[in-house]
Amino acid sequence: MSLNTNNIDPSKLHRLDRYLIWKGFLQLVPLSFFVIAFGIAFGLAAKQTGLSSTESMAMSTLVFAGASQFASLELWGPKVSLITILITVFAINARHLLMGATLYPWLQHLSPTKRYGVMLLASDANWAMSLQAFTQGKPGFGILFGGGISLWLFWIFGTWVGLYFGNLIHDPKQFGLDMVMGCFLLAMVVGGEKNIRMFVIWIVAASASLLAFWFLPENSHVIVGAIAGGAVGLFWMNHKEGEKSHD
């Protein structure tokens, strides 16, 4: 957090070593505690839906994407429509495509193995924090990967607790725990760049997202809003001095 980290050679921002991964892990631990609560809620819901413990744990370990896991429970039964579940999971998780794309300016400097490796545990929180680190001129892949490990382990642990002690947190909403991710993501937005251009981009993204939420197929709003906001950025370019010389 000290000021001199801002003066790192920009070409070194993509570096990734054990120390950075460990630091990233620790940085996401406080938020991961809240993730336990979600995991508990998921474990309990999965049990009530009729998934076995093995199946519930396998889902949290492999899929590691809360919103889509909850949605799949809604579609679960003695018989499930595979296509419906997979399309739903894809639509909810399609935002990961955008995350990979937004990190690409830094990912491109990594070897292909590392490039795809650090994305394995990408999710909302660690992506947002790593992107914020990069835009502040700090290395971000430790946060993406180490933070991902932290979120992943606590998610799996929470699921396990939910399966066996699910009644501990019967109604996460009552404690405001349903707002953890929302508040976190909003803090990331507010903590980011603020100017008239960004403000217009946010308004367009929010409006497009809401229109898609109401009038387009379910779960399309994130993609629609993000691309609409991106398009504004494309036409209203940020002309910073010195930036153009890179092209």
Next chain:
Amino acid sequence: MIETTGLGALLVIGLMFLVTLSTRLGGVFVMSYIPISYRVKQFIQAMSGSVLVAILAPMAVTGDNGARLALLSTAVVMLLVKKPLPAITVGIATAALYRMF
């Protein structure tokens, strides 16, 4: 339709894993074929904030007043303190307090 007894459920979960994995890796894969020009950078930079806003907008509009107050107080604390953890904590506490009464 697929039966979720026995291995059927694990098959569904396995395929869910592959679909999710393809979203995590797919964006990176596609970008490796797109030259990163200044224009592309501007698009990406605008899109990254927009992803978050697009997730949040329906949450704020369709949520209860507890959810709205949580988001509002998070934004205010974040503007004042500029640290995410206190902002989130205040947000959650606000929702919990509002729903208590």
